Amino acid sequence: MKGIHNSGLYDEKFVRNPLTKPQQAKVRKSVFAIVGLGGTGGFILENLLRTGAEKLIVFDHDRFELSNFNRQSLATEDFLDLPKVHAALARAKAINKGIEITTHEEFGEDSDAIIREADIVLDGTDNVKSKLVLSRMARSYKIPYVFCSAQGSRGIVSVFTSYRFEKAFQLPKDEDALERYQSCQSIICPAASLAGTLASSQALSFLLKKPYAKAPEAIFFDIFRKDVFWRGKLG
Amino acid sequence: MSDYFIIEPCQTANGVEIKLRDRKIDLKKAEAAFSMLGNVLGCSSVVLLAKVGAYSISVYGSGRMMVKGKKKPTEKAAEALANKIMSALEKEGAIY
Numbered sequence: 001m002k003g004i005h006n007s008g009l010y011d012e013k014f015v016r017n018p019l020t021k022p023q024q025a026k027v028r029k030s031v032f033a034i035v036g037l038g039g040t041g042g043f044i045l046e047n048l049l050r051t052g053a054e055k056l057i058v059f060d061h062d063r064f065e066l067s068n069f070n071r072q073s074l075a076t077e078d079f080l081d082l083p084k085v086h087a088a089l090a091r092a093k094a095i096n097k098g099i100e101i102t103t104h105e106e107f108g109e110d111s112d113a114i115i116r117e118a119d120i121v122l123d124g125t126d127n128v129k130s131k132l133v134l135s136r137m138a139r140s141y142k143i144p145y146v147f148c149s150a151q152g153s154r155g156i157v158s159v160f161t162s163y164r165f166e167k168a169f170q171l172p173k174d175e176d177a178l179e180r181y182q183s184c185q186s187i188i189c190p191a192a193s194l195a196g197t198l199a200s201s202q203a204l205s206f207l208l209k210k211p212y213a214k215a216p217e218a219i220f221f222d223i224f225r226k227d228v229f230w231r232g233k234l235g
Numbered sequence: 236m237s238d239y240f241i242i243e244p245c246q247t248a249n250g251v252e253i254k255l256r257d258r259k260i261d262l263k264k265a266e267a268a269f270s271m272l273g274n275v276l277g278c279s280s281v282v283l284l285a286k287v288g289a290y291s292i293s294v295y296g297s298g299r300m301m302v303k304g305k306k307k308p309t310e311k312a313a314e315a316l317a318n319k320i321m322s323a324l325e326k327e328g329a330i331y
Contacts, residue, residue: 065301066282066293080281081295 010098014052023208024052030207033057033118035107035134037084039187040148040155041124042073043196045088048122049095051204056092056099057118059107060084071192109133116141120203123148124196128171129178135165144206147215148199150187155195158218158234159202168216168234190223238330239321241313249307250290253317255298255330262296264329269294272323290316 014024032053034044037060045058063083068075074087085103092101104114107130115121121138123146125131131147138145138160145160147168158168165171171178198219205212213219216234242252262283269275273287283294290308293301302308302316324330 063299066284067301067303077279077281081297081299 010052010054010096013096017051019208026207027052027204028054030119031055031057031117032203033059033115033121034124035059035121035130036124036126037072037074037088038062038068038124038126039071039189039192040150040196040199041122042075042088043193044122044124044148044200045091046073047197047200048203049092049099051200052096054096054099056101057104057114058085058088058101059104059111059114060088060124061105061107071187071189073193107134109137112137112140115143118143120144120146120207122146122199122203124199128169129175132165132171132175132178135160139164144203146199146203146206147218148195150191150195152186153188153191153224154220154222155191155198156218156220156234157195157198157202157213158215159206159212160215163215163235165215170235188223191221194221194223239317241310241317243307249305250301250303251308251313253300253302253313253320257298258330259298260294260296260300260324261329261331262294264327265294265324268320268323268327268329272319287316287320292320 017024019027030053032048032055034041034056037045037058048056063081064075064079064087074084074091079087083105085105089101089103092099115137121134121143123131123134125134135145147158147160149156202212213231218232218234219229220232221229238258239253239255242254262278265283266275266278269283269285273285276284276286281296285292285294290302290304300320302313308316
């Protein structure tokens with residue numbers, strides 16, 4: 001549903017956003033790529049949809065399972081054992097039928113032709129190797145890459161424009177060694193949702209030319225600390 | 236060629252996925268099979284959750300079984316477990 005009718009609905013839906021008309025138009029026409037639709041990615045999607053993003057590219061190879069339910073906003077019994085991108089598509093259409101969303105069940109080094117179409121890339125992946133591939137891809141096309149990570153009760157968010165991801169995390173040159181960075185992590189829902197919310201807010205801040213945490217600067221948080229948020233430098 | 240294949244589904248999970256080759260699982264019949272192998276913790280129309288030895292297994296009607304433990308099973312252990320599960324499922328006529 002496009003044209004004048006949808007446009008009227010769009011305006012009414014997002015009238016309460018504290019954005020000027022040009023800012024809202026910028027959100028509406030920008031292309032957001034979200035890679036990973038799990039704990040953080042699901043909340044990134046929800047925030048962008050609720051802000052009025054209308055052009056989305058989403059990637060996830062996985063299907064929902066029971067152990068996702070504690071933290072993944074798209075995980076429901078209706079989508080159990082179904083691809084996460086199906087749930088993302090249904091959620092997006094439920095909020096805004098005018099949305100243009102393309103879904104991909106694979107993400108890899110050959111996804112760059114799709115990624116280059118984006119104005120900004122948001123990272124909802126759960127492993128260092130994918131983050132590295134994604135950050136390199138975004139940097140090669142000069143697309144900002146919003147790094148987002150949550151573990152346990154903590155999280156980090158930062159926007160990479162030119163700073164190298166490898167340097168920020170002091171990654172080993174031997175990329176096979178990245179396997180040892182992978183371990184089963186428990187994550188509590190408020191940490192996943194906060195990381196996803198911060199990532200989407202940083203993406204919006206970048207696009208709307210507001211202050212954002214530009215790498216190597218990063219926003220850190222721990223929901224169980226007295227001072228929940230702090231800023232620091234990566235690398 | 237075996238009736239299933241074993242894949243590593245998620246790089247951060249301590250588990251493997253056993254996927255049937257073009258076949259599905261009748262969860263009602265699978266309940267009897269998993270009761271023989273261990274404990275059935277719960278069952279709904281789309282998923283059955285069982286505990287077999289050190290592993291927690293989510294069984295889906297689509298033919299997908301997610302096996303998780305405190306440690307990721309070795310390739311050999313995963314294959315042995317898959318064979319054990321397959322013969323129990325076949326015995327109960329749970330595969331179609």
